[in-house]
Amino acid sequence: xxxxCYPSGELFSEMLPERLPTITDVRAAAGRLKxxxxxxxxxxxxxxxxxxxxxxxxxxxxxxxTGSFKIRGAYNRISAIAPEIRARGVVAFSSGxxxxxxxxxxxxLEVPATIxxxxxxxxxxxxxxxxxxxxxxxxxxxERSRAAVAGEIAEERGAxxxxxxxxxxxxxxxxTLGLELAEQSAAEEAELDLLLVPCGGxxxxxGCALAIGEASPETEIYAVEPEGFDDMARSLRSGxxxxxxxxxxxxxxxxxxxxxxxxxxxxxxxxxxGGLVVGEEEVAVAMAAAFGYFxxxxxxxxxxxxxxxxxxxxxxxDRTVGVVxxxxxxDPALYRDLTARA
Amino acid sequence: xxxxCYPSGELFSEMLPERLPTITDVRAAAGRLKxxxxxxxxxxxxxxxxxxxxxxxxxxxxxxxTGSFKIRGAYNRISAIAPEIRARGVVAFSSGxxxxxxxxxxxxLEVPATIxxxxxxxxxxxxxxxxxxxxxxxxxxxERSRAAVAGEIAEERGAxxxxxxxxxxxxxxxxTLGLELAEQSAAEEAELDLLLVPCGGxxxxxGCALAIGEASPETEIYAVEPEGFDDMARSLRSGxxxxxxxxxxxxxxxxxxxxxxxxxxxxxxxxxxGGLVVGEEEVAVAMAAAFGYFxxxxxxxxxxxxxxxxxxxxxxxDRTVGVVxxxxxxDPALYRDLTARA
Numbered sequence: 253x254x255x256x257c258y259p260s261g262e263l264f265s266e267m268l269p270e271r272l273p274t275i276t277d278v279r280a281a282a283g284r285l286k287x288x289x290x291x292x293x294x295x296x297x298x299x300x301x302x303x304x305x306x307x308x309x310x311x312x313x314x315x316x317x318t319g320s321f322k323i324r325g326a327y328n329r330i331s332a333i334a335p336e337i338r339a340r341g342v343v344a345f346s347s348g349x350x351x352x353x354x355x356x357x358x359x360x361l362e363v364p365a366t367i368x369x370x371x372x373x374x375x376x377x378x379x380x381x382x383x384x385x386x387x388x389x390x391x392x393x394x395e396r397s398r399a400a401v402a403g404e405i406a407e408e409r410g411a412x413x414x415x416x417x418x419x420x421x422x423x424x425x426x427x428t429l430g431l432e433l434a435e436q437s438a439a440e441e442a443e444l445d446l447l448l449v450p451c452g453g454x455x456x457x458x459g460c461a462l463a464i465g466e467a468s469p470e471t472e473i474y475a476v477e478p479e480g481f482d483d484m485a486r487s488l489r490s491g492x493x494x495x496x497x498x499x500x501x502x503x504x505x506x507x508x509x510x511x512x513x514x515x516x517x518x519x520x521x522x523x524x525x526g527g528l529v530v531g532e533e534e535v536a537v538a539m540a541a542a543f544g545y546f547x548x549x550x551x552x553x554x555x556x557x558x559x560x561x562x563x564x565x566x567x568x569x570d571r572t573v574g575v576v577x578x579x580x581x582x583d584p585a586l587y588r589d590l591t592a593r594a
Numbered sequence: 595x596x597x598x599c600y601p602s603g604e605l606f607s608e609m610l611p612e613r614l615p616t617i618t619d620v621r622a623a624a625g626r627l628k629x630x631x632x633x634x635x636x637x638x639x640x641x642x643x644x645x646x647x648x649x650x651x652x653x654x655x656x657x658x659x660t661g662s663f664k665i666r667g668a669y670n671r672i673s674a675i676a677p678e679i680r681a682r683g684v685v686a687f688s689s690g691x692x693x694x695x696x697x698x699x700x701x702x703l704e705v706p707a708t709i710x711x712x713x714x715x716x717x718x719x720x721x722x723x724x725x726x727x728x729x730x731x732x733x734x735x736x737e738r739s740r741a742a743v744a745g746e747i748a749e750e751r752g753a754x755x756x757x758x759x760x761x762x763x764x765x766x767x768x769x770t771l772g773l774e775l776a777e778q779s780a781a782e783e784a785e786l787d788l789l790l791v792p793c794g795g796x797x798x799x800x801g802c803a804l805a806i807g808e809a810s811p812e813t814e815i816y817a818v819e820p821e822g823f824d825d826m827a828r829s830l831r832s833g834x835x836x837x838x839x840x841x842x843x844x845x846x847x848x849x850x851x852x853x854x855x856x857x858x859x860x861x862x863x864x865x866x867x868g869g870l871v872v873g874e875e876e877v878a879v880a881m882a883a884a885f886g887y888f889x890x891x892x893x894x895x896x897x898x899x900x901x902x903x904x905x906x907x908x909x910x911x912d913r914t915v916g917v918v919x920x921x922x923x924x925d926p927a928l929y930r931d932l933t934a935r936a
Contacts, residue, residue: 293635295657298698299725314889315637315654356640376886383641540926544718547656547891547922580889584882588930 272518275466277424278431278459281328285428288360289324290316292429294436297545306568308561309442311433312548314580318384320506320554321429321456321578322346322353322416328425329414330357338363341411345369345391345398347505348377349579350416355386366411368402374505374583417455418513427459433574434467444471445571448528448557450578451475451484452507454516460576461523471574472525474566476556478504478535483511484520485527493517503532503586506553506579528566530559533594538562539587540594542577552590554579614860617808619766620801623670624773630702631666631770632658636778639887648910650903651784653775654890656922660726662848662896663771663798663920664688664695664758670767671756672699680705683753687711687733687740689847690719691921692758697728708753710744716847716925759797760855769801775916776809786813787913790870790899792920793817793826794849796858802918803865813916814867816908818898820846820877825853826862827869835859845874845928848895848921870908872901875936880904881929882936884919894932896921 295310313321330342341364344354351367358365365386369378370393382388389405391398399415406413415422430447437444447464449457457475464471475484480500487493495511502508512520530538535552538559542550550558557575561568637652655663672684683706686696693709700707707728711720712735724730731747733740741757748755757764772789779786789806791799799817806813817826822842829835837853844850854862872880877894880901884892892900899917903910 290635293632293657295632298659299722302725312657315635317640319889380641383644543891543924543926543929547661547924549885549889549891582885582889584885584933587885588934591926592930 273420273424275462278427278463281424282428284331295546300545304568307572309574311576313578318352318356319581320349322349324428325422325425326353327357329421332421333412342414343402343406343411344414345402347373349506351381354414355381355384359385368398417453418515423455423459426456427463430460430463442572444574447471447473447574448476449576450556451477453509454512458516458519465523475527476560478502479531482529487512488527504553528560530556534559534563536590536594540591549580550577551579551582615762615766617804620769620805623766624770626673634658637888642887646910649914651916653918655920660694660698661923662691664691666770667764667767668695669699671763674763675754684756685744685748685753686756687744689715691848693723696756697723697726701727710740759795760857765797765801768798769805772802772805784914786916789813789815789916790818791918792898793819795851796854800858800861807865817869818902820844821873824871829854830869846895870902872898876901876905878932878936882933891922892919893921893924
């Protein structure tokens, strides 16, 4: 069942989830990822803490292999495919970070990978996906669903579709970030009052909710999204999955999902305190702060959680706040432009 | 003896070193720094390795407290001062990274700190030094020796001068970076053929030579300097300390020393394979590479060792190369300018 290809990630698919991932899946993923995923550091800046009036712990996933958390879910998913099926390859659709994660994970597992990417994805993400050894198929955004294109390729080749978020093994893999964060903050004697997690389709926040919900049930977890793509925030409020208006755009290219996945929403909804939304200028300020306080490059989509903390979207005063910086694959010119504006 | 103030760091002082630091001092420093200095990660990029044809392991000290390795030596030095003397404060002279290191170390140890800084130091370094709680005394570069100004202040106040490099406890503190690098590369099953270390006055490279010379005597260690400030390279070649011409300038503000210290040279000379020299464009290329491959902000002076590897100043093909990125306190506008040029 695990390797059956079906076109999920599609909006409001009527396909029922086969199973919801659990903390046991996250722990098993951590075992598989040992020696593969980097245990990225939890950074802290006394000067930033002073400015905030609270304690901020930044999980620095730009330092992850491939520059984002996506290798965690991709590797966990691909390694779960039976070897005889795996040999026929994997297919993914992604604007860039999942693309690189799948490409590199596939290369590590010696599996051929084909990635469907939008033609307007950051050039560096397309180049790197190729450099990791994958075949890249470029696609006009909004022309046809990328998921459908990827599904067709998978069917033709007998390859396995590795969905970006709506998959139990992908969610479990992303959750390993949350496990590390729980262990690392415990080692710093920090009890997290809040955890802020960037959210596109919701794989990362769902996985982290599984991990942190277990280790630290008192922690309030928030999904953070860019303006115009606040589908998770609105879905959490309304209690059911709602979609963004099509045709929107954002500098946060990593977070441009239409709606939460069935699985990610089912996992996240009972465990999240809510959703926060940030604007472009707030993202730019967060990227500049990461430069100055942490000397860390964060891409726009990876910086939304830090942006929420710095912009006061939630009160951080006298609280201990875990913040996930989810990726660092920033286009250099855009990075310079945004950090200069801030 | 340890707390006697004398104006070292001066060119060709005839003062004989009281003692040379040893690996035992470095190990003791590691004990003192536990829970204070961050054990910064050793980063690796498969894409960069492929480009180089070798294996490059980057010690990411921009992620250190205060954004550079300087907290290591400063904390180790200040914590060695007897409490009754310590209470009268510490004084340092620095263009910025040592300033921040001393300011923060002093604050952690509840010791008042006065820092003499050149008026043309990057604004961010001056601001941060103040933010860490130190009194900053600004000084015209080349008007009078900063060391002399700092020495006078120390004498007036009965405070202890914390020299930037020419001090056994400072060298031992900086050496803890080398100890970590040795342990971390061993954990990666990487035997270092080469180690490239940025060099100003030589405290870091001397300390690393003590640590790596012990753990991995086969490793060839090179000091890396910017053009116009290659005093260590020339001193190593000639077998005695030689100075740079006065009046030079470089984007590598952290590395603008006149000559190696007596102590740093005495420790480094028998243990180093040589010195390498890089130009501004090579530094800019390295900073851009760190952005793209590691998502790490490195300041110009912190990027010289990476620059040497990327520019082929030494052959890295089929070799395992440790590279120290020593600091990340880059001026934002200069950073944008340099990375755009590369």
